[in-house]
Amino acid sequence: MDELTFELIDERSFDDIPAPAQPGARCQTCDYWERLDGGRDGPQADARNADALAGGKRQRLLAGRGVSGAYAMLAYRTDAVQRLAIGYAQFGPLSAYPRAQSIRDRYPQLPESPAPWVVTCLQVSPEGDDRARVGAGLLEAVCADLDRRGIIAVEAYPEAANDEWLPSPGPSSAYEAAGFEHAAGDDRFPVYRRELTGETDPEAWSGLLRASKPSDDEDDG
Incomplete structure (x- = not known):
């Protein structure tokens, strides 16, 4: 039976990011969300x-x-033959994605504080008949990880299209399946939002604080 796992991206897995649905686009070079004049097309x-x-x-x-x-997570499918990345989610604080901020500014009814984190990209390879399940599972894994980081809310800005996976945020149905609610906008340009507990993992933060604390040798120097 195939096994589905989810992992935060690192230096080695960066090249594993699967190709998105949009022809010619490449996630490893895309700056569409990071720049208002950015694009999705990959270089030659x-x-x-x-x-x-x-x-x-x-x-x-x-x-x-x-x-x-990290600000991205991969979904891996493992069977008797291979382990293959089949899904990709990009996310992060709203301040990291000016295009997301520009979209959000159109909806003054959204809560102003605390600023949410955003899922800007959700892409799942079309092979197999469980694309929607993988997408929802990946979003659930992202939200669980952000909850451990103390994040209060997550938003996404999908777009309606004939091919629902063609826009980089993926389909609205995946967000609904992962517990997001339609918070603003219409069916063409909706805003989906999910409230989190914001309860941090104390062990994770303890490890972070230990890693950032200077050693005794450094103090002596």
Whole structure:
């Protein structure tokens, strides 16, 4: 029986990110949400800036590790033959994604404080007949991880389309299945929101504090 697991991204798994539904797009170089003038299209394989774009994206996704954790998660399917990444979610604080902030500003009825974290991308490979289940499971795993980080609420801004996986946030149905509620907007441009407990994992924070505390040797120096 196939096993489905979810893991935060790291340096080694960055290249495992599966291809998104939009033809020509590449998650490893996309800056659509990080820049108002950004885009999803990947560079040509021989483009001089291809490595630099990928390096910048990797750095952004891993930027939160020194505080609470990476800004992306992968879904892996393991069977008797292989272990393959089939799903990808990108998320983070609202301040990290100017395009998300621009969208949210259109809905003044949304709570202003505390600022939510946002899921900007949800992509699942089309192979198999459980795409929706994988997407909802990945969102559940993301929310569970953010809950442990003390995050209070998570939002997403999907778009209606003939191919519901074509927009980078993925389909509204996946968010509904993962406990998100339609908080604002219409069916074409909805805002989905899920409240979290915000109860941090004390063991996780204890480890973080220990890691950031100078050693006795450093104090003596």
